[in-house]
Amino acid sequence: MSSSSNILVIGSDLTSNGGIASVVKAFYSAHKSGNYSYRMYLLKTNFYKDRGLLSEVLIFFLSLFRAVYFSIFCGVGVFHIHSSARRSFYRKACFVILAKLLGKRIVFHIHSSEFYSFFLKESRFISLILGLSDRVVVLCEDWRIKLRTRYPDLNIVKIENPFDVAVSNRSSRSYNNGQFNVIFVGFFIESKGVRDLIDLAKMVKANDVGNIIIQIAGKGELEGFIKDSIDKYRLHDCVKLIGWVSGSQKDQLFRSASAFILPSYKEGMPISILEAMAWGLPIISTRIAGTPDIVEDGINGYLFRPGDVKGYFDAILKLYGDSSLRLSIANNNEARVSLNTKHYIFKQVNAVYTELRSA
Secondary structure, eight states: OOTTOEEEEEEOOTTOOSHHHHHHHHHHHHHHHSOOSSOEEEEEOOOTTSSOHHHHHHHHHHHHHHHHHHHHHSOEEEEEEEEOSTHHHHHHHHHHHHHHHTTOEEEEEEOOTTHHHHTTSOOHHHHHHHHHOSEEEESSHHHHHHHHHHOTTSOEEEOOOOBOSOSOGGGGOOOBTTBEEEEEEEEOSGGGTHHHHHHHHHHHHHTTOTTEEEEEEEESTTHHHHHHHHHHTTOTTTEEEEEOOOHHHHHHHHHTOSEEEEOOSSOSSOHHHHHHHHTTOOEEEESOTTHHHHOOBTTTEEEEOTTOHHHHHHHHHHHHTOHHHHHHHHHHHHHHHGGGBHHHHHHHHHHHHHHHHTO
8 A cells, every 4th residue: 555545535424414425424335345455534524504603614624634634644645525516615625725735636526406507607716626626526417518518628527426225125115004105305495395395285185185195304494484384284184294314214214105206406416316216216306417317207207397396296196096107117216226326336436546546
């Protein structure tokens, strides 16, 4: 092993929440269980909406100091920097500059749901930071094409998101006396289409489809809106607000589900969709960003333009009334999602590491 052959993954650690954290944890798990000749260190740079401004400033400067420590004393030769847009990007830009000053190789991994509005805009600073990176990783083909057009000199690699759920989980699925559970798992924010879930529930109620239940799991700023809407429109019979789930509670939610819905207006490549596919669930989502790369309309789910609540409802009714269709989609999902297991995807990441470590 060379003196600078190890990897420092910057963005989150095993205590973090959120989409980037799920990716980092999957990579770390795949590395830990594999036979790799280098070490991987994780560096958390913020608290992901969990703390105040002072705590965020302190952890940021501490993480800069720790990055220097890892570089000098732990044989780190490659910085793998995971970034979203806006504040996340500007935080991570500091690590790009630090890595360059320390003579390290850089993998800049873009996850942002604001990819189109942020990374493709005219900006000398964004151009500088991406240009300093040895590899720029994107999640889907459309991002790769558009970033290549915007920055033709970048070395761009497409690597889809991994997931850390055992494939073929549907053998342990359970059903609740004919109840058709449509689940949402994610943060309660505007870009996730949470308000559309309430409109969908109103449509379920208006059409008197008594066995269809929309189960909403997560947390966020729109939780009050969801609770108020359930009371205001008397949706208690067709909506269940569950709150944040993880571990065995999350497994049970997927196990008892009949379909998965994510009516997002902005996305990268949703980990929750990959998890739902691993459970054999039909996907109902929107035709944006990386979702069409993993969900083929009519094959393993249904895709619509954002805000098409009637389309979501019609897809649910189609699935509700056709068990053979659900079985066919489950089989298709198991085949497709095998391409996104943590070990399969990490082999692609490791190929990038190998190139940079040997350079």
